[in-house]
Structure formats: C-alpha cells, structure tokens
Amino acid sequence: MNKKIILINNPAIEMVQGFHSNGIASGIKKNGNHDLGVVFFDKECDGFGMFTTNKVKAAPVLVSKKHIKNKIRALFVNSGNANACTGESGFNDAINICKEIGESFNIPYTSVIPMSTGVIGQRLPTTVIKNGIIKISKIINEPNDNQFVKAIMTTDTKMKIYGVKVKTENYEYSVIGCAKGSGMIHPNMATMLGFIFSDAVISKSMANKAFRSSIDKSFNSITVDGDTSTNDSVFLFNSNCANNKPITSSNADYKLYEEAVQMVASQLARKIVEDGEGATKLVEVEVKGAKNIKQAKQAAFSVATSSLVKTAFYGEDANWGRIVCAIGYSGIPCKPENIKLYFDNLLLFKNGEPTTFNEADASKILKKTEFKVTVDLGIGNKSWTVWTTDLTNEYIRINANYRS
Amino acid sequence: MNKKIILINNPAIEMVQGFHSNGIASGIKKNGNHDLGVVFFDKECDGFGMFTTNKVKAAPVLVSKKHIKNKIRALFVNSGNANACTGESGFNDAINICKEIGESFNIPYTSVIPMSTGVIGQRLPTTVIKNGIIKISKIINEPNDNQFVKAIMTTDTKMKIYGVKVKTENYEYSVIGCAKGSGMIHPNMATMLGFIFSDAVISKSMANKAFRSSIDKSFNSITVDGDTSTNDSVFLFNSNCANNKPITSSNADYKLYEEAVQMVASQLARKIVEDGEGATKLVEVEVKGAKNIKQAKQAAFSVATSSLVKTAFYGEDANWGRIVCAIGYSGIPCKPENIKLYFDNLLLFKNGEPTTFNEADASKILKKTEFKVTVDLGIGNKSWTVWTTDLTNEYIRINANYRS
Numbered sequence: 001m002n003k004k005i006i007l008i009n010n011p012a013i014e015m016v017q018g019f020h021s022n023g024i025a026s027g028i029k030k031n032g033n034h035d036l037g038v039v040f041f042d043k044e045c046d047g048f049g050m051f052t053t054n055k056v057k058a059a060p061v062l063v064s065k066k067h068i069k070n071k072i073r074a075l076f077v078n079s080g081n082a083n084a085c086t087g088e089s090g091f092n093d094a095i096n097i098c099k100e101i102g103e104s105f106n107i108p109y110t111s112v113i114p115m116s117t118g119v120i121g122q123r124l125p126t127t128v129i130k131n132g133i134i135k136i137s138k139i140i141n142e143p144n145d146n147q148f149v150k151a152i153m154t155t156d157t158k159m160k161i162y163g164v165k166v167k168t169e170n171y172e173y174s175v176i177g178c179a180k181g182s183g184m185i186h187p188n189m190a191t192m193l194g195f196i197f198s199d200a201v202i203s204k205s206m207a208n209k210a211f212r213s214s215i216d217k218s219f220n221s222i223t224v225d226g227d228t229s230t231n232d233s234v235f236l237f238n239s240n241c242a243n244n245k246p247i248t249s250s251n252a253d254y255k256l257y258e259e260a261v262q263m264v265a266s267q268l269a270r271k272i273v274e275d276g277e278g279a280t281k282l283v284e285v286e287v288k289g290a291k292n293i294k295q296a297k298q299a300a301f302s303v304a305t306s307s308l309v310k311t312a313f314y315g316e317d318a319n320w321g322r323i324v325c326a327i328g329y330s331g332i333p334c335k336p337e338n339i340k341l342y343f344d345n346l347l348l349f350k351n352g353e354p355t356t357f358n359e360a361d362a363s364k365i366l367k368k369t370e371f372k373v374t375v376d377l378g379i380g381n382k383s384w385t386v387w388t389t390d391l392t393n394e395y396i397r398i399n400a401n402y403r404s
Numbered sequence: 405m406n407k408k409i410i411l412i413n414n415p416a417i418e419m420v421q422g423f424h425s426n427g428i429a430s431g432i433k434k435n436g437n438h439d440l441g442v443v444f445f446d447k448e449c450d451g452f453g454m455f456t457t458n459k460v461k462a463a464p465v466l467v468s469k470k471h472i473k474n475k476i477r478a479l480f481v482n483s484g485n486a487n488a489c490t491g492e493s494g495f496n497d498a499i500n501i502c503k504e505i506g507e508s509f510n511i512p513y514t515s516v517i518p519m520s521t522g523v524i525g526q527r528l529p530t531t532v533i534k535n536g537i538i539k540i541s542k543i544i545n546e547p548n549d550n551q552f553v554k555a556i557m558t559t560d561t562k563m564k565i566y567g568v569k570v571k572t573e574n575y576e577y578s579v580i581g582c583a584k585g586s587g588m589i590h591p592n593m594a595t596m597l598g599f600i601f602s603d604a605v606i607s608k609s610m611a612n613k614a615f616r617s618s619i620d621k622s623f624n625s626i627t628v629d630g631d632t633s634t635n636d637s638v639f640l641f642n643s644n645c646a647n648n649k650p651i652t653s654s655n656a657d658y659k660l661y662e663e664a665v666q667m668v669a670s671q672l673a674r675k676i677v678e679d680g681e682g683a684t685k686l687v688e689v690e691v692k693g694a695k696n697i698k699q700a701k702q703a704a705f706s707v708a709t710s711s712l713v714k715t716a717f718y719g720e721d722a723n724w725g726r727i728v729c730a731i732g733y734s735g736i737p738c739k740p741e742n743i744k745l746y747f748d749n750l751l752l753f754k755n756g757e758p759t760t761f762n763e764a765d766a767s768k769i770l771k772k773t774e775f776k777v778t779v780d781l782g783i784g785n786k787s788w789t790v791w792t793t794d795l796t797n798e799y800i801r802i803n804a805n806y807r808s
Contacts (some may be wrong), residue, residue: 056732056740085728085740087757120725121758230729307711307795308803315804321524324489325634328460336460336489353491354525391711393797399712400719 004168005260008176011163012146016174017199018042018239020140023151026132028080028118028125035080036132037151039195040105040140044071045237046204047113048211052232058084059094060114061231067098072237073111074101076133077152077193079180083116083124084230093124100130104137115193117180117231118154152180152193155398158275162267166200166260173200173242175257177264179234181272192272194219194234196264200257201240202247209250210258211236218265222273222387223304236261273387278394281313282370287327288383289340289376295332296384299375302330303386310391318362320348327375338378344371408572409664412580415567416550420578421603422446422643424544427555430536432484432522432529439484440536441555443599444509444544448475449641450608451517452615454623456636462488463498464518465635471502476641477515478505480537481556481597483584487520487528488634497528504534508541519597521584521635522558556584556597559802562679566671570604570664577604577646579661581668583638585676596676598623598638600668604661605644606651613654614662615640622669625701626677626791627708640665677791682798685717686774691731692787693744693780699736700788703779706734707790714795722766724752731779742782748775 013021023037049068051061060083076097083090094114102109116124149159163176174197181192196211219234247254274282285304290296303309306326312319320341327334341349343365348357365371417425427441453472455465464487480501487494498518506513520528553563567580578601585596600615623638651658678686689708694700707713710730716723724745731738745753747769752761769775 052733054729054732055736055738056728082725085725085753085757087741087755089757120723120729121753230725230732307799311800311803314800317804319524321486321489321634324460325458325524328458328634329456332459334459337491349489349525351491353489353493391800393800395711396715396718396795396797396800399715400721 004166004256005263006165006167008163008165008174011161011176013039013148013176013178013197015163016176016197016239017241018045019197021148022136022139022142022144023147023149024132024136026078026135027128028078034147034151034153035078036129036136037077037148038101038133038136038140039075039148041073041237041239043239044073044111045239046207047072048208048236050212050215050234052230054230054232056085056230058082058116058231059086059090060116061233062091063094063098064113064115064233067110067113070110072113073107074105075113075115075195075235076101077115077117078124078129079152079154080118081116081122081124082118082120082231085121086123089123093126096126097129097133100133104133113235115231115233117152117193120230146178149178152178154180155182155277156180156275157182158271160268160271160275162264162271164260164263166256171242171244173198173244175200175260175264177268179268179272182275182277192232194265194268196236196261197239198236198261199239199241200247201242201244202238202257206247206249206254207236207238210254210261213258214262214265218262218269221385222269223301270387273389276389277398278392278396279389280369280392281390283313283388283390284372284385285388286372286383286385287375287377289378289380290382290384291380293382293384295377296382299327299330299332299334299377300384300386302326303373303375304388307391310388313366313390314392316363316366318343318348318359318366320354323373323375324349334377334379340376340378342374408570408660409667410569410571412567412569412578415565415580417443417552417580417582417601419567420580420601420643421645422449423601425552426540426544426546426548427551427553428536428540430482430539431532432482438551438555438557439482440533440540441481441552442505442537442540442544443479443552445477445641445643447643448477448515449643450611451476452612452640454616454619454638456634458634458636460489460634462486462520462635463490463494464520465637466495467498467502468517468519468637471514471517474514476517477511478509479517479519479599480505481519481521482528482533483556483558484522485520485526485528486522486524486635489525490527493527497530500530501533501537504537508537517639519635519637521556521597524634550582553582556582558584559586559681560584560679561586562675564672564675564679566668566675568664568667570660575646575648577602577648579604579664579668581672583672583676586679586681596636598669598672600640600665601643602640602665603643603645604651605646605648606642606661610651610653610658611640611642614658614665617662618666618669622666622673625789626673627705674791677793680793681802682796682800683793684773684796685794687717687792687794688776688789689792690776690787690789691779691781693782693784694786694788695784697786697788699781700786703731703734703736703738703781704788704790706730707777707779708792711795714792717770718794718796720767720770722747722752722763722770724758727777727779728753738781738783744780744782746778
C-alpha cells in the first residue's frame, strides 16, 4: 500500500471529523436485530449519490435523489423493510421520516437522506420508526461500536466497514466507508447500500469526479446473483473539516484523494461479494486481450453470472468448458482458437482445445476459497475484472425462505 | 384440440413413414446408460436446422451446418460427450463419424447430420463410436421402444417425444418429434437437441417457413438456467411419403401443417422445462400490455431468469416484489403505477402498490406444480410467454458434480 495511504485498523465512522452515528433495534425486524441507524453531520456537507438503474425505484431512492442536490446534515437507514413498491403512501412515509429526523435533530428535513433495505412491498411501521429516531437522537454522540453499520444489515453475515488515513508532510484526513449487501448484487449499483465519509477539504466538482470514477471499478464490477434491486444506492459525503489545502484541480493531492476513495470503494465491494448469499468462494474473473473495455466487461460478466460456471466453482469441478461456453454466448465477437483460459497461473485451454494440464493441479486451485480465472481473448489489449461467488445450496436456502 | 390434428398416444419415430431409428449403450457413458442413436431415412429428405448462436460452436454443429444444405439420409447422436472445444481434431472426429455412418449404411457421408451432447472439452472415444455405429446399422429396422430417444439423454430424467396425426377427408400424415435437454437451457436454441419428423408432402420453402415460425414461440421461449450451450440445435425433416396433395403455398393445408409442427415443437419445449435440472415447478410467465413484442419478450425473460424470483418459487413464497423488481431492471421503459401483477387469476399489485390480496390464496397457487405469472405493463397490447422453472437445491447438486 502507498505509504501516504495508511490502512486504519478497527475503523469507525466517528474517526472522520464531523460525523456521528449510532444504530438500534427499533422493532422493525421480527427477530430483534438492529434495524435503524442514523449518521448526523456536525455541519452542512456536500453529498454525492449514485442510484439503482431499476425503473422500479423504492420511495427512499426517489426522495434521496431530490435531497442529494441540497447540503446534507443527516443520513437515515432502516433495514428489514425496503419501502419499495409501496406507491404514493410509501413516498409520503419516506418524506415523513425526513421530517422526524429534521425535528429530532433540529435541521431542515430536506437535508436528510433516507434509505431503506429489506423486503419489498410492505408499508413501513412508521410509529416504530418515529420512536426509534427519537431514541437515536438522544444517543447520537455516545461512543458505540459501529452500531450504525450493524443496523443496515439484512442477510449480511458480517459488518462491512473499511477505512484509510491519507497522511502527508503537510496534512492528514480520513476516508472511511461502510456498506451492506449480500443478495440482489449486480451492477449497476451492486452495493445495495454504500456510504463513504471523508473530512478532506475538496471542491464539490473534484469530489464528484473522484466519486464517479471509483464506483465503476468497485460497486459496478461485482455480481452475486444478477439481480439489480429497487433500492441500490451509494454515497460520498465530505465534511471539509481536515487541515489540507483545498483540492480544486486534478493535481497530485487530488490523485491521492481519488486513490483513497477508490480503495475504500473496492474493498467494500469485495467484502459484499465475499459475504454473498451462501457464497463459499470469492472468484476474480479477469477478461483481457479484448479490443475494448466494453467487450472485456461484457465477457467478464457473462462468465461471472453463469449459473453453471458458479455451480462448478461450488462443486470444485474444473469444468472449464462452461467458462469458454459463457464467453461464446456473451455476445462479443470471438474465436475459440484465439482464447486462452487460466485458473490462477495454470493454462487450461488454448488453440481451441484443452492443454494437457494436470487435473489435480486444477482441483487444487478450485479448492481454495479465493482464486482467479483469467480469459485472454487474444484480440486486443483491454481488460476488465469482475468479482463473483459460487452458487450454493445455502443461497437457495436463504432466498427460498427470505420472507418467512 | 383441432379435430384435424389428433394427438398420438405412445408415439414412435417409426410411425412417420420413411424413418427408422434405434439406440444402444455403446460405452461412451461410464454408467452404462444408452449413449448412441441413429435415425435412418429410407430416401433423401429435405432437412432444416437452427443452431446455437454461441460463438463457441461444437464440432458436430459446424459439420451439420454444412451438411444440412444437402439432401439428408441419416442422423447420428451421441450423448455423454459434446465434442465441443476440441479444436481441429474434434472437427475431424465429427467428419469421421459421418464417414462411418456412410460406410455402414451405404449412403454419402455428406448426407449425414452428426450431433453430440454431454461434457465439453473431451475428445470423443472414436473406436467405441465406430463399433456402436456398426452395431446399430444391423438393428436399425428392428422394432424398439424409442431407444433413439433414450440414447440422446444426458441429465434428462424423462424421455421426451410427442407426436400428432393430421387427418382430413382427403389425406393424413404424421408429425412426431423428440428432444433432449434439461440444463444450459436458454434461447436461442433452448432445446439442446430437438428433432421433428414428418411424412407430409410439402415444398422445401413452405416447410422451412413453418419450421422457423414454430421455433420462436417454442424452443426460443424457454429458460432453465440462462446458459446457451455450444451444441444446441433443432431440426425438421420431411420424407414427403404421405398421400397429401403437395403443399406449395400458404393455403389452408399449409396452415394445418404449420400448426402441427408448432404444436409438436411447443410440447417438446415445455417437456424440457418440466424436466429442467432440479426443477419442481413449471411456471408460465406472460408479459402483456407491452408496446411491442420485443419489450414483452425482454421483460418476460427478465422475470423468468431471475435467480431470486426462481428461488422464491421454490420456497413457495409469494415474494411478488422480486417480480416487479425484475421488470424494473429488464431495461424496458415502464412505470410501476401502470403495472398489474397476477398469480393465476389473483391480482397482487396495481397502482404502484400491493392489493389487499389474501396471502393464503397466493400461497395456495405457489404450492401447485404448475402455475402462471402474468404481468400487464399497461402501455400497449403486445404479449409474450416464456416457460421457466424454480431454482432448487437439486439444481446445485446436479451441476456441482456433473463431471464426476
């Protein structure tokens, strides 16, 4: 890791100047788990958001898309209920949550970003949420062990938080992010929900540039099950509280900021795949030797989303033919005789037929919990990488009984 | 059913004049199951084929694409090995099979259609196959219980054959088809392999027209796991042996022929989905109220291929939000407030929010082994229907250990 960018062990949102957070079990989830979280900003912040491309957008997404244009003072998330497919009533519920936050924290309701995640198509329990907000407003400054990150989880098995400190001779600031997501993971906005906080001093336009460039290679390059949800959103908020000289152009300081944001986004995205519903393996799929990025991306996603490829990973079966097959139906122009296929560094296929690789060597790689599949199309020099999982019995179990 | 088109109980390929078939266990499959089949044609026939759109085409597909332009005398299929991703050697193996058939049956090798299905990337056991062909050539006219249909199966649990008789005051002829397919089922050419035989007298151009129109709404409208294989192919062969007046224009007799071919194709396609790997449910997904067919198709496939939708079917969970979500990310323009969603005749969603339907009624429908999901987009009058399955633990089991 670049010496100027230092990994923070045990990061917490509070380590970023200007932000306070907490989370509680308000009673939305039947099982009594945490389900309501708030991040409160000491002062007005610039916020940036990217939202699901699904035509069916959840009510909080519609409200957040409006509010993100304003200066932001608070962020609300509930899990256990997505407030999606709930019509005008659901939209009003999301607005009313903002108003509750506004009243409890004494800020304009239009400076609140509301987010919801969980089951689709049920009305929010608004009284439960109202009481929860009042409760949180009283403990927002109390020390807590990332209860906000805990509160945004649904089928996640692990809390997902990652942070770095940018430290030079002249200044230091932090970039810390958290995310939730495990199923319905697919670009665009594979995150389900992602939040990145920084206290760097940076102009709105430069922060926006760094935000957008970092998402494509992180949250937009992972897949668990190919479903794009109604609620997927990712955000960046800057408090501008640190002591760095304001970043207003694409100079070296900007590059450092961009790198830090990219690093946090990538690690969070990777954590989501690692925690993919039922997943036992994290597989990096790189397609290289493509004529252009679009081709490389399309081919990589074709492999990374194939049920048959993912099931073979689960079975630890070196059924490489399914990968060549998925390249073949990806829709890109390609010829089998140009393709080379590797598991880690083991070459399995070239000149249109299998090499004389040792089956035991291939099995050894597939038995690992993390490995890499590389497909060289042999027709250019562009590449793209996607992270995916295996497809397992546990995925079926989790999703067959999700609502019950 | 139209009185002129009569269902044949216990159909067999031999019931179509001019065709003889048989199948054996030649030793390609380790488990000793049937794996080699031949259909022999008494005289030269017109043949029509549609092949996988996968850029990685198996060797027999490449050979068949050439040979189908000739008059056809025989059809060869082996299961247990797909002869795909086998390079030039594999191509030569496919040609040599045609030559073996040519020699054993005393016909030109260019009049043979070879087909293979099974594991990708392994060379065919050519000596085993050669011996099998000699054996079959000796028993090709012997009565047998559809051993050819048995020989083309891989992970299929059931033999798939369906046939009708077209009977008018003036003439009668048969249309009988068989297919294999269970996984890697997705258009184009969802069939894996499908063969339709008829003894109707019909011009090449009219038979071709009927063939192509029937495939779109049958083999091209089913999905099991979203994977399009390297070997998918479907064929129609006409022996012209019946006593009907030659069909040479789009008259009423042609319509009858087209309807019969369409019926056989649809039933075979449906049988493939019904026997989908691990499937416990057959679900018809109709998207109607679309502006055009393309939109309807795209939306229907988005629902029919969603892992989350299919897993909810398996769990018999009325998680209808996942269906609305899949419409939302299908890429078609739509507004939630226009959408209506039904399970059979039960309306679950309209005006952008759930109706006050009874959860027990929805569960009752989902507990059936066959039911229908209808999505009305509310923006036009075009519709499309796709057949799909649930996604189950058994699918994972079958495909995780396929090669072992």
